[in-house]
Amino acid sequence: MAYYICNLKIHPRFLLLTFPLLTVMCSLCSALYFHIGETEKKCFIEEIPDETMVIGNYRTQLYDKQREEYLPATPGLGMFVEVKDPDDKVILSRQYGSEGRFTFTSHTPGEHQICLHSNSSKFALFAGGMLRVHLDIQVGEHATDYAEIAAKDKLTELQLRVRQLIEQVEQIQKEQNYQRYREERFRQTSESTNQRVLWWSIIQTLILVAIGFWQMRHLKSFFEAKKLV
Amino acid sequence: MQGFGVAILTQVIWAQLLLLGWARASELTFELPDNAKQCFYEDIIVGTKCTLEFQVVTGGHYDVDCRLDDPDGNVLYKEMKKQYDSFTFTASKNGSYKFCFSNEFSTFTHKTVYFDFQVGEDPPLFPNENRVSALTQMESACVSIHEALKSVIDYQTRFRLREAQGRSRAEDLNTRVAFWSIGEAIILLVVSIGQVVLLRSFFSDKKTTTTRVGS
Numbered sequence: 001m002a003y004y005i006c007n008l009k010i011h012p013r014f015l016l017l018t019f020p021l022l023t024v025m026c027s028l029c030s031a032l033y034f035h036i037g038e039t040e041k042k043c044f045i046e047e048i049p050d051e052t053m054v055i056g057n058y059r060t061q062l063y064d065k066q067r068e069e070y071l072p073a074t075p076g077l078g079m080f081v082e083v084k085d086p087d088d089k090v091i092l093s094r095q096y097g098s099e100g101r102f103t104f105t106s107h108t109p110g111e112h113q114i115c116l117h118s119n120s121s122k123f124a125l126f127a128g129g130m131l132r133v134h135l136d137i138q139v140g141e142h143a144t145d146y147a148e149i150a151a152k153d154k155l156t157e158l159q160l161r162v163r164q165l166i167e168q169v170e171q172i173q174k175e176q177n178y179q180r181y182r183e184e185r186f187r188q189t190s191e192s193t194n195q196r197v198l199w200w201s202i203i204q205t206l207i208l209v210a211i212g213f214w215q216m217r218h219l220k221s222f223f224e225a226k227k228l229v
Numbered sequence: 230m231q232g233f234g235v236a237i238l239t240q241v242i243w244a245q246l247l248l249l250g251w252a253r254a255s256e257l258t259f260e261l262p263d264n265a266k267q268c269f270y271e272d273i274i275v276g277t278k279c280t281l282e283f284q285v286v287t288g289g290h291y292d293v294d295c296r297l298d299d300p301d302g303n304v305l306y307k308e309m310k311k312q313y314d315s316f317t318f319t320a321s322k323n324g325s326y327k328f329c330f331s332n333e334f335s336t337f338t339h340k341t342v343y344f345d346f347q348v349g350e351d352p353p354l355f356p357n358e359n360r361v362s363a364l365t366q367m368e369s370a371c372v373s374i375h376e377a378l379k380s381v382i383d384y385q386t387r388f389r390l391r392e393a394q395g396r397s398r399a400e401d402l403n404t405r406v407a408f409w410s411i412g413e414a415i416i417l418l419v420v421s422i423g424q425v426v427l428l429r430s431f432f433s434d435k436k437t438t439t440t441r442v443g444s
Contacts, residue, residue, distance in 0.1 A: 200410035
């Protein structure tokens with residue numbers, strides 16, 4: 001299949017190749033950004049089911065006091081990315097440049113923590129200013145690049161749409177499964193609280209009664225010894 | 230002829246750029262320490278419809294202050310101590326919009342805040358989708374299923390956050406019950422033994438004074 005624009009045959013492959021390139025470039029053109037200090041560590045939490053792919057793109061800019069604006073990426077300014085799984089085990093710990101892309105797939109369901117902090121080699125670079133970080137994190141179905149899949153498997157438009165629907169439904173299925181696991185944990189916690197309250201009230205009553213007996217007996221023997229009773 | 234084709238292609242690429250430039254959705258969950266304020270910025274083109282939705286997942290009374298400013302510093306949205314809210318607006322100016330979450334009213338509770346900032350509509354699946362031809366019935370059915378599934382995923386996310394909130398409260402309660410029951414058992418023992426010892430000490434002192442007076 002080819003597209004015809006003004007009697008000129010344009011191969012769709014060209015368009016489909018530029019699309020992912022522009023997606024990567026432009027996903028950071030107007031992405032969300034925030035400011036981070038030199039030694040500051042910013043962490044984000046992603047609660048995801050297992051076997052879910054997460055793609056993160058970031059881009060940094062440094063404030064130039066002379067020009068009073070944010071300069072584009074300075075070489076030599078790196079960001080350290082650390083990803084921890086729900087059991088606090090580090091699954092990704094790498095240093096990237098001033099612009100980078102990190103990917104990981106979750107193997108256990110739960111809260112994953114993505115932490116970023118700058119690893120500036122020259123402290124003078126910051127000079128008390130702030131670093132502007134553009135960040136974009138895409139999870140699960142949003143992380144798939146449909147243009148790439150269409151080009152690789154040579155799908156028609158309808159086939160690609162159905163593929164997208166399949167991916168969405170799979171994500172919903174995974175989330176529902178995870179929801180079942182979470183509900184089980186919630187139920188276990190509630191039942192444990194219930195048990196604890198029950199046992200504690202019984203034990204407290206027993207302790208009170210036992211202490212009462214002990215006090216009376218001890219004082220009685222004490223007063224008998226002192227010949228007051 | 231070749232040059233004209235290239236010119237058209239360049240225009241298509243710029244159109245892609247524009248489409249991608251103003252269709253974004255960022256959702257993040259982050260921890261807000263006590264007495265802290267966290268601000269996020271986004272560059273928006275005039276006329277784009279944007280939605281900011283946030284929810285407090287864990288921490289204290291599950292409330293946070295939120296504030297949304299336009300590029301000139303005018304306040305578009307300001308709410309104090311809100312648990313969950315959704316705000317839609319259309320950008321009236323080009324520039325960088327700023328929204329901040331503040332936990333400055335809290336002295337010792339960390340809060341976990343989730344927010345979803347949607348800018349513009351979702352990008353189409355194909356770059357030249359709307360330009361080639363109208364959608365067939367199958368394709369429009371696919372589009373409506375896609376929209377419905379998107380709202381299902383949205384509801385799932387909200388449900389997941391509510392469940393996380395409930396679960397964190399239950400786990401908090403569990404640990405509090407454990408600590409309190411152990412603490413109270415210890416206090417009971419200490420107080421009862423203390424009472425006996427104190428009582429004994431009263432009688433011991435009287436006895437020594439009476440014997441001295443006697444002799």
